[in-house]
Amino acid sequence: YAPAPSWAAAGDFLRCLSASVPSQLLFTPGSPSFSSVLVSSIRNPKFLTPGTVRPLCIVTPINASHVQAAVLCGRRHGVRVRVRSGGHDYEGLSFRSVQPEAFAVVDLANLRSVRVNRASATAWVDSGATVGELYHAVAKASGDRLAFPAGLCPTIGIGGHFSGGGFGLLQRKYGIAVDHVIDAVLVDAQGRFLDKKAMGREVFWAIRGGGGESFGIVLSWRVRLVPVPPKVTTFIVPVSVNDGAVDVLTKWQEIGPALPDDLFIRVVVTNGVATFQSLYLGTCDALLPVMRGRFPELRMNRSHCREMSWAESVLYIYVGSGKPVPVTDLLNRTTLMDTSNKATSDYVRQPIGRDVWAEIFTWLDRPNSGLMILDPYGGEISAVPEAATPFPHRGGVLYNIQYMNFWAAGNDGEPNVRWIRDFYAFMAPHVSKNPREAYFNYRDLDLGRNVVVGNVSSYEAGKVWGEKYFKGNYKRLALAKGKIDPDDYFRNEQSIPPLAKNK
């Protein structure tokens, strides 16, 4: 792998770490298990090429003092740490550096307890847990009466997912993960443990959607849980272009964000087919008249209904095979490594015209094309004010688009990446503008990356990507960063640059 330019600090850093962290929790490139620990939660094999800049060491803490030691030793010896919870970052920034650099990874996979308090409908969840582990624990402790509104893929890590926003099938009813975070424990750049009160209002605001990696290492989160009926209804209805997908999709853009909050219908658009996937917080009997009245074009009927618990519905929609999946699969942390991918995102505030949808299907029919996932907003996700959390995509958003393209691991994916970039350029006139909004958790370095000036990331240069992810909240994030980490110790290619007050 590509060596860092200066490893001078590495020896001192490792000696410092060894004084506080047992050797079996430290992995250097010479350790027999280094590669297996490194790849343990990597989701995208394109970050396993020989050119990938890897860490000089991986620390796998089993208690909070090990995390603190990594930060203190890192600061003392000039080695940055990157923190990894679930490893799902689209650009791999939790375990690789784009530029050659000597850095360490703090991998939180061992810190993953979930403690549910049914009586108060709250839970403490550690960053190293997956959302699947959280969902499983919440459903079990509450007899399927409580849930948590976050992402669909069960293997995503709590740490990255929560600190970047976290949306999923319950977003129209309850908003997103960060709307329900009521406390957290952060290790800051001085190695202090800070709860909500100790970190202060601005930093607590910032870690709820502004990207945790800029502010420290979040160890755990206290969240408010939300009520769900013991049985919910799902459906999956594919509509081909020949059967009118263009018209149904055109209509969905206005209906999807305006339906009752209990009803969420997203669309996966692939070559020739739009697949409508839905979660309804009620019975099939109650759903059918709503669908007949509001969205008859979809021709959804009783044969499409599947009633199940909320926890089962996550897997049913995520796997999408139309077959039930055992709820214990929420606990499966292994990820498939057979395809690499590239993704990016957009927000739509004005419905896209029918003729444009027809043209979009021709893009999806090209060689090396990918897919689109459309998540409807409206309801609670859109009712929260833009500045309440750093996640600014609220009132007026009709839906989010995620573009994704896949290729076999081992190929370079060049034509697939080119397709996604060309398609993104084609979409420009049809999506949000000034800024062209993007979702931080669908990280894309094509949107821009930090420029370091005088050993600090530049606030001005960061605006290029920062205002796309955070709109007017970017400046407030930079001020919060200026407070908690003015030296810019916690830094990556898209971390929030520090801004001193009154600048």
Ligand code: FDA
């Ligand atoms: P990872 O560990 O790679 O961290 C991501 C970033 O957060 C890194 O910069 C890292 O340093 C930082 N970080 C991680 N832990 C931290 C901690 N404890 N303290 C401070 N900083 C920390 N999103 C969504 O909203 N809804 C969805 O349904 C999905 N679905 C989905 C499916 C699949 C297959 C993928 C690969 C991704 C998604 N996502 C998503 C996006 C997902 O929310 C995003 O990639 C998260 O950042 C992943 O968090 P991890 O902890 O897994 O990533």
